Amino acid sequence: MQLRTKQLISGSAAMMLSLSALSVAAQASCANKSSIGVSRTITIDAAGGKLYGGLQYTAGDLLRDGEFILTFDDGPLRRYTRKVLAALKSHCTKASFFMVGRMAVADPAMVREVESAGHTIANHTWSHKNLQRRSARRAAGEIELGISAVRIAAQKPISPFFRFPYLADPKAMIAYGKSRDMAIFSIDIDSNDYKTKSPGRVYSTIMSQVRSRRKGIMLFHDIQRSTAGAMQRILDTMQREGFKIVHVVSKAPVGTIEEFDVQAQALHDKRRTVATAKAIGGGDYEKASRPRRTIRRTVVKSSDRKAIVSKAAAKRSNAFPSRTSAIAQPQIRPQPKADWRKNVWGNN
Ligand SMILES: [Zn+2]
Incomplete structure (x- = not known):
């Protein structure tokens, strides 16, 4: 029994090694020599529930100085999601996409495109309702139909990562998320991209926070023109100034009902x-x-x-x-x- 445990541990250590080797290899093969890449991949075990993001939660700070996590909410929406994907690809970097079930049903091929590019697929409810204003029964239904709709579109199991619409997180739903072994992501840095059509505005909003806070979970929306237009320049500048992008992946996929x-x-x-x-x-x-x-x-x-x-x-x-x-x-x-x-x- 002891021997078996040892073997398992060395097995997972070998896997971690090969994962980091893969990420180094991916960066080495990146056509863009000044790409930001992925500095490290964090595998999250969401069993029992996890909370991340300093705006609302203090637990679970994942990041070191200079490290950022890219997250995109509300999509996919082809005309802007494609531009975001192109910017990420040019930098050989990875992000997490918190998708709305309804959007996934509207364009399942786009979900697969995001998934096959190696990004993390996560849930942002079925129809983006404010769960604070819903009964627990209905709020849970919004979460579950979101998971199932995105999972079917992806044609693959998806991560147990979840973000509340409007970041409105009723206590009962945090408890529900924990019971479903979900990692709930709040944010540290807000692009405020929905308030402007200007990529320049999003760029300066983001870069000033990147420089002053020096780490955090960044919130964008891949349904916003401003973000689609700003992403390349943001990554160019972050790379030039020595900041890093960390990719979060899940140890196990989310189950469906x-x-x-x-x-x-x-x-x-x-x-x-x-x-x-x-x-x-x-x-x-x-x-x-x-x-x-x-x-x-x-x-x-x-x-x-x-x-x-x-x-x-x-x-x-x-x-x-x-x-x-x-x-x-x-x-x-x-x-x-x-x-x-x-x-x-x-x-x-
Ligand atoms: Zn949203």
């Missing part, structure tokens, strides 16, 4: 059906499915849910076992696309 997987899968399927119908010219299908009816039909009726869930349960082996009666599935109400984006993205 079957009934939310079922609901998220239905939403993904519906979106694909509508997209296919549009691609082949719509016609009768489009006429027959005005937004109101289209979206309503994506909600799994509670009478059907039991049957679907038990069917799905048979299929899924890695689903998170839980008493789900205490969690409400979000009601997907029809809302014009432009409206919800505008209403949602007023803040963090």
Whole structure:
């Protein structure tokens, strides 16, 4: 038994060594000779729950002097997420993307693009509601449908990292996150990119904090033009001034709950059906499915849910076992696309 434990330890030490060797190799092969790269990768064991980010939490300071973590919320949104990815790629560096489930359903290919570039995929709820203003049941539902929707889009398990919309963190939901072995990320440095369209403004807001604070979790939004336009210059300057980027990854992926997987899968399927119908010219299908009816039909009726869930349960082996009666599935109400984006993205 002792021998076995020893072997396990040396095994994980070997893995850590090979990981750091990989990161050095990645930097060495970077086409950009003045890239910021990834100075180190921190593997977070989120079991039992973790809290990071000095704005709200004092526990769990991950960083040393000169080290920063890049985080992007609210996406993906192709036209800006792509620009952010390009800037990160040119510096051979890695970030964490806290995605909104609804955005993932709208563009699952973009989720995969972020994932396959090696960035950490994390959750930012299903529809960016302020959980402070929701019952615990509904708030938990927002978190769970977000996890399932992003996970299905990624076609891979995702990290147990979570950020509250508007950084609004009710105590009950912090406790819930802990019960689900999630690492909750607040922030240290805010780009305030949603308040401006100017990349220059975001650049100076960020750089002044980088120089004065000298470490921290940085908050950007990859749905903001200002951030998309500023990212290259921010990384260029940080590299020139000797600052470092640290990549956070999770030891284990987040588990999902079957009934939310079922609901998220239905939403993904519906979106694909509508997209296919549009691609082949719509016609009768489009006429027959005005937004109101289209979206309503994506909600799994509670009478059907039991049957679907038990069917799905048979299929899924890695689903998170839980008493789900205490969690409400979000009601997907029809809302014009432009409206919800505008209403949602007023803040963090
Ligand atoms: Zn947000």
